[in-house]
Amino acid sequence: MTTALITGSTAGIGAAFARRLAASGTDGSGADRGHGAGHHLVLVARDRERLRRQATELHDRHGVEVEVLPADLSTDEGIGAVEARLADRTHPVDLLVNNAGFGNKGEYLDVPLADELKMLKVHIEAVLRLTSAATASMRERGRGGVVNVASVAAFVPRGTYGASKAWVVQFTQGAAHDLAGSGVRLMALCPGFVRTEFHQRAEMGTDNIPGWMWLDADKLVAAALADLARGRTVSIPDPRYKALMGLVKLTPRALLTGMTSRTGRKYGPQ
Numbered sequence: 560m561t562t563a564l565i566t567g568s569t570a571g572i573g574a575a576f577a578r579r580l581a582a583s584g585t586d587g588s589g590a591d592r593g594h595g596a597g598h599h600l601v602l603v604a605r606d607r608e609r610l611r612r613q614a615t616e617l618h619d620r621h622g623v624e625v626e627v628l629p630a631d632l633s634t635d636e637g638i639g640a641v642e643a644r645l646a647d648r649t650h651p652v653d654l655l656v657n658n659a660g661f662g663n664k665g666e667y668l669d670v671p672l673a674d675e676l677k678m679l680k681v682h683i684e685a686v687l688r689l690t691s692a693a694t695a696s697m698r699e700r701g702r703g704g705v706v707n708v709a710s711v712a713a714f715v716p717r718g719t720y721g722a723s724k725a726w727v728v729q730f731t732q733g734a735a736h737d738l739a740g741s742g743v744r745l746m747a748l749c750p751g752f753v754r755t756e757f758h759q760r761a762e763m764g765t766d767n768i769p770g771w772m773w774l775d776a777d778k779l780v781a782a783a784l785a786d787l788a789r790g791r792t793v794s795i796p797d798p799r800y801k802a803l804m805g806l807v808k809l810t811p812r813a814l815l816t817g818m819t820s821r822t823g824r825k826y827g828p829q
């Protein structure tokens with residue numbers, strides 16, 4: 560039986576990964592788990608009580624072992640605790656999902672610098688340190704997988720959030736290239752809008768986001784794991800967003816900034 564560690568497991572996309580990986584199905588890490596077997600899980604988030612409830616539910620439903628690791632990934636202590644778990648060679652982690660993240664409401668200079676720095680800690684420093692702890696051990700074993708949850712915001716010039724997700728994509732592609740042939744797969748997952756707690760937590764209004772732009776977290780995760788199994792290093796697991804990002808790639812950078820901020824004002828979170 561293999562083990563998956565998911566950060567931000569208690570809500571939204573992370574919770575969908577936890578459900579999917581606890582049940583049967585492929586994880587794309589290259590590990591042989593036996594037919595129909597789910598993963599043991601290590602669940603990471605800040606809310607201890609919610610983690611405990613989630614662990615009990617997944618254990619009771621799927622019969623897998625579920626460890627909880629309460630940690631705040633905006634702190635050195637929290638990142639260090641998860642790094643230590645990933646470095647534990649006696650209980651190896653086969654699949655790491657770096658998913659924890661959040662948005663800050665407002666444009667540049669409206670958002671307090673401390674909140675932007677906190678975002679960089681969770682979206683960049685934590686992802687770098689946890690990916691490094693996990694892949695060092697995976698490379699020794701010759702197998703394993705890492706999914707770093709980025710966003711389609713990585714491809715458009717939209718503030719600190721988009722910039723942090725652009726880092727996630729570039730970093731993941733570079734690391735995947737350097738570890739090619741080692742048996743360790745890395746993939747950046749780039750969702751569009753997903754119905755989760757994300758916008759509500761950031762107190763962003765979503766009324767003007769058209770219905771067709773919303774993705775379902777469970778379908779997103781199923782498609783993402785299929786892409787990991789195929790060996791993709793970047794996954795945009797939806798035809799609508801694939802088409803949109805194709806257009807973005809063809810648009811000159813200078814035009815893109817104005818276009819995305821006009822479109823964002825009209826159809827984006829408020």
Ligand SMILES: NC(=O)c1ccc[n+]([C@@H]2O[C@H](COP(=O)([O-])OP(=O)(O)OC[C@H]3O[C@@H](n4cnc5c(N)ncnc54)[C@H](OP(=O)(O)O)[C@@H]3O)[C@@H](O)[C@H]2O)c1
Nearest residue numbers: 567569570571572604605606632660710752753755756757
């Ligand atoms: N929803 C979207 O439209 C969308 C689109 C593209 C990309 N994404 C990305 O997808 C990822 C997941 O977002 P989501 O939409 O599923 O959000 P969500 O529903 O708000 O869930 C966020 C999860 O992250 C945890 N978390 C937040 N801050 C944390 C911290 N400092 N330390 C540890 N855990 C923390 C939360 O639990 P606790 O509060 O208990 O810590 C929760 O489990 C994020 O990286 C986000 O940027 C989301």
